[in-house]
Amino acid sequence: MLDPQQADEIPGVNDPTLRAEIAHTTACALVREAHAHEDPEVVERLVRLVETEGLDVVAALWADSAPETLPGALWRLYVLREWVRRDPATVTLRFRLGVVHAPVQEAVAGASGPSPEDMLRLTDAVLSGVFAGDLAVALERAGAFCRILAVGAAFDADSLDATDDARAVRMTHRASSLIRTAEELESCAHLWRAGMLD
Template identity: 70%
Template sequence: MRAWRKAPPVLHTVIMSNSIGAGSGTNQASSGARPGGASRPRRPAMLSPREADEISGDIDPGLRGEIAHTTAAAIVDRARASEDPEVVERLVRLVEDEGLDVVAGLWADSPADTLPGALWRMYVLREWVRRDPSTVADRYRLGIDAAPVPNVVAGVVTPPGPDDVRAVADAVLSGVFAGDLAVALERAGAFCRVLATGAAFDADHVETLDALYATRMTRGAASLVRTAEELEHAAGLWRADRLD
């Protein structure tokens, strides 16, 4: 069982700041409101920064799940209600500033059909792009013409360079906090589908030279397709007011 890690300071700031929304997090930016003006389900009680920091060692899976849902709902609801570009930028850079293991401690165990699970997948995708933009750009170029998504949905210029894919990854994640969250999830899913197609083509190209590496890339492509499906499903749940 993973040991609990302290919530990063930026989450404490967003969750607890009086300047970013108020109350139970039912306020939303109008561009991302759920269909029909439906109100959000009631959220679990909020932990204070001190209470979160004092949790150490192995914790009950139910409590970990409650913390995951609470933090995910808080940062999404309140960041969107604040409409503050600086808050959005800080949240986009969360993994970069705090470390992937810190965010993993919050959300990595969450199912794909939950808000924290969807956020985790979005952050992992963005971190991959940030760390290896050249490979991502190459895979995108290989996959865009054959992937079953419109280029405009994935949102990358053609042909893309490393800076282009980084910019799109940031823009897609920004949409979680300052746009239509369902569209952001769908764009991330489309991006994954293009990369999966490119990885499959790349695997075919290197199979005669390195069969083991080709097999690993093929498995990676399958994983990207699965992630795309999960993100697209999460988008549908958000529109149905069922992504919690």
């Protein structure tokens, strides 16, 4: 894969239409080829794409994609997995706070427990489902996971109101962003089922 600097040197790559075409082509090719071959090694490599290629490479491909597109959905899934991988303690805390108030979302997300290892297993299973399972189900699971984390972030923000108002406000904004991401992923699942996710 090209690094972002090499990609920027390709003539015309800064053209928004060409960038969108590259994003859609690469996202569709990855999903289609992974499903066609059903090779566990390939799926494992795709799940660990950010670890091997770097978040900046994946961002160069898909970060600018509209949220309700296949590359936009893949970008959100990889960012979610990377957050779990880099900050498992925070994600686990938010999950524990949120899951008490979102038991239906817990069932949809399918987490086996509230440990950091469980959180990483969940995001790996979601990404595996993208490439070797039902994409719509994987997107719904990720959306449910985001909803649980949003509830946890909101409760965490409430606990900070009296002691650190600025941090509580930032956390409330993060909760709102997680809800928006959940809605986008769930919308992508609906579009995929309708054959309209490009």
